[in-house]
Amino acid sequence: QVQHVQSGAEVKKPGASVKVSCKASGYIFSDYGIHWVRQAPGQGLEWMGWINASTGDTRYSPKFQGRITITRDTSASTAYMELSSLRSKDTALFYCASNDWNYWGQGTLVTVS
């Protein structure tokens, strides 16, 4: 079955960077893309960006442009989302999701404090 397993919770200082991983299984990783979504506590969903797992081509939301880098390692069937220059407002749950949005990771809580 399709699964996305994300890395564990992180606590970071303001100004630091965080890198969250999303390991895919149950399908051919390089055939599809991966989305990243942020959800602050009690807030809505925010689309952050997307990567084409085959080519490595990326698209980023203008809101995160300049602070976000999404990469992938096809040999490990894993996508990564790195967010830099963290501030307290970045405290949130970060999700990865399949290209068709049908399969989500469990979410990774990043606390900036």
Add this chain to the structure above:
Amino acid sequence: SYELTQPSSLSVSPGQTARITCSGDVLAKKYARWFQQKPGQAPVVVIYKDTERPSGIPDRFSGSSSGTTVTLTISGAQVDDEADYYCYSAADNTLGIFGGGTKLTVL
């Protein structure tokens, strides 16, 4: 810059019809998708391509589209449908955006 606008909340009684709208210029050209999110859970797609329902989603969920507005309709809403609902679309097929979300209360 583009955006999707939803009502922040909606309340219906069990058995009533709930209609949640989502408006934005991008919807005139691109499909919308609707997500249901319950507390502590990841979102789930309930409608895609404006009107299509994934397998396993009850047929009381339906979607429609007109111009720059899409609507999620829950016919005969149940207490179990109480959740946050988000519309989503993607300009240029990969530059995505979510609506602000609608908190649906069924009581």
